[in-house]
Amino acid sequence: MEEQNQHQHGHDHGHGQQHWNERYASAPRLFNAEPDETLVELADHLPPGRAIDLGAGEGRNALWLARKKWHVTAVDLSDIALARLAAEAAEAGLDVDTVAGDIVEYLGRGDRYDLVVLAFIQWMPEERTRLLSAASAAVAPGGHLFLIGHHIASLGKGGPPQPERLYTEESLNDSFPGLKLLRLDRQERAAGDIGVPMVDIVVWAERSTTN
Ligand SMILES: C[S@@+](CC[C@H](N)C(=O)[O-])C[C@H]1O[C@@H](n2cnc3c(N)ncnc32)[C@H](O)[C@@H]1O
Structure with missing residues (x-):
């Protein structure tokens, strides 16, 4: 994804609330404001229901969903990012529930959603496996479930510098227990963090109506 200012690396778990708050505090806006194009393409035709944006940041995707009449919960460690999201929602007359906290902990409540969104959450493999399993369980x-993130082919061009944090198709094949993968592929984005x-990686998965 594109950041508005000079970017630093280190997206993840491991770095806690303070790390993310410092990043958000360093700029009036850290990430771009437009909703993810692929999410728009895939979710546009769905009837609105309950959605959760995991690691929602400043809320570009949560706000788009709310505009499309989804009932959205936006979870993020950073209260600074969530305050920006809430201010934009209020200005636009939109209703988004914001939750400041850890996404895995929040998923532990066991609530289920018609749409689960993970955009540019670049965790280390072990934590990622736990996260994706919990996120899959949260699909009604x-x-x-929609996931977009930096593919390994972007190493050195944008996203975190550690290769383990980047996605490959193989590493995701078995990461969504109980869901059917409708899409698991890579796609190019015109300009990344450094203009190249x-x-x-894009994942689009669904839970059958009977399980
Ligand atoms: C790269 S940003 C992506 C923001 C947003 N999804 C987007 O696409 O614009 C990653 C976000 O994940 C959040 N985050 C990282 N670890 C988290 C955790 N354990 N629980 C909740 N949020 C977390 C960070 O605060 C940050 O806002």
Whole structure:
């Protein structure tokens, strides 16, 4: 994804609330404001329901979903990012529930959603496996999960510098228990953090209506 200012690396778990708050405090806006194009393409035709944006940041995707009449919960460690999201929601007359806290902990409540969104959450493999498993469990029958993130092919061009934090198709094949993968592929994005084409991983998965 593109950051508005000079970017630093280190997206993840491991870095806690203070790390993320410092990053957000360093700029009036850290990440771009437009919703993810692929999310728009995939979710535009869905009937609105309950959605959760995990690691929502300043809320570009949560706000788009709220505009499309979804009932959105936005979870993030950073209260600074969530305050920006809430201010934009209030200005636009939108209702988004914000939760300041850890996403895995929040998923532990066991609530289910018609759409689960993970955008540019670049964790280390072990923690990522736990996160994706919990995120999959949070998809309601007939619901969908959307994941977009930096692909390994973007190493050195944008996203975190540690290769383990970047996504590969193989590493994601078995990461969504109980869900059917409708899409697991890579796609190019015109300009990344440093103005060169980037490669993203895209996952679109669904839970059948009967489980
Ligand atoms: C790269 S930003 C992506 C923001 C947003 N998804 C987007 O695409 O614009 C990653 C976000 O994940 C949040 N985050 C990282 N670890 C988290 C955790 N354990 N629980 C909740 N949020 C977390 C950070 O605070 C940050 O806002």
